[in-house]
Amino acid sequence: MIQVLHRACDILELLASQIDREFRLGEIARELAISPSTCANIIKTLVGRGYVTKVHPHKSYTLGPMVFQLPHRRNYRLSLVQRARPHLEALATQTGETAVLTIQEQDRFYIIDEVRSDRLPPIPFDPLYIRDVMSKATTRVLLAHLPEDDRDRLLTPEQRQAWNHSCAAISGQAVHRHLDRSSAGFAAPVWQGPAVVASLGLYLPLGRLRQTDEKKLSETVSQAAQAISHM
Template identity: 30%
Template sequence: MIQVIHRALDLMELIAMDPQKPKPLGELADSLGLNHGTCANILKTLVTRGYIEQLGAKKGYILGSKSYVLTGNDAYHKDLMEASQQAMDELTRLTNENCLLAILKDSQRLIVYRTFAEQDLQVRTSEEKPAYESASGRMLLAMLPAETIERFILKFGLPTDNAWPEVHSKEELFAALSLIQREEFALQTISNRHIVGIAVPIRRKGIVAASLSIYLPEYRYMATDKTQLVNNLRKAAQAINTNLN
């Protein structure tokens, strides 16, 4: 029994070494010197419990949402995740794109839960990313009170040219955030990576608690029905709001 626990923890630690890169069963088993059948059974249990996620048949394994809840040590994150799972699964089914739910932690956008599409070419983003550098982070910043944004700037500075190319001053930052706040919508294009991100707010008892976003390759964004994409995103956000309130 103790040995099985050690093996399960070894698997989680191995996957966590590069959490954005799905690892196939064979690679995991061989790296730890495990029988493939034994490894598959342990992974199946971890997937069932939500600590590991399998990205479709033969696509490999990544950390599951419960692993991140553990590290956050915050029941609030768990509530957000549970309120969002069904709506986000449906959003990914409708759009066939990756979606993520995020909160603001210091200067970082932190993912609480994510869903994956069945596309051959997918956009992957790190669990933590500077808020200025993501649509979800910008949305979360924009919905803060002005005095809180002032403190954020004082503590973390203005965005660099690489982080937010359209913003070069405090005045431009406030103008950009004000527009996002009014429209309750953030659009980010990462030109050098040909990626587009869109985000909307999630509210809990009237207060913005998280952001819901979709990230996709630029060529698919240009070819898709953008109005329908945004409508699907807003509809999912409203479903999550209802679950939280």
């Protein structure tokens, strides 16, 4: 039973990894190393519950409407999203870049809201969760504010060794700047009393970074994060 649940989650995550693409049954089974018959039975159940949609006449599958309805049905983090949304919109409008709100839940980091820039090239984000926790400024900020034992559980031994040197510095920054292969991220902690409950981030392509006043951008992100925080 537990294995079936894991496989159902794997199927949903695969469909979400390329949200505009239609996946055939055989592709899903091969990608996840599931037997075609087992895969078909799980997908049939997910289709029946509305979490997966069967696309006719292609006989392929995409995420279903229930996946997108769940966040609207839950009060979980709703007040945080409602409080943050106007500031994400203002931040994206003011800078012309993509603003996101990221949280940690158990061992994963999720983007729970975002306002995307219309400018090209776009900044790609996983619609479910951030897989490489060291790759984004927002997750690095959240990691830096975790207790050491919790942080160590989320990192590989190699990551721990590299990370512990910079953790204290990041947790002391009002805004953390991090570059990956294609984008620059600026992130600030969102506080609820003495605890960091989220990270506000602004992302832009590396090609536009040289044209940007980084100091002004950092101040804008910091001010927005402070406005969202409840101290």
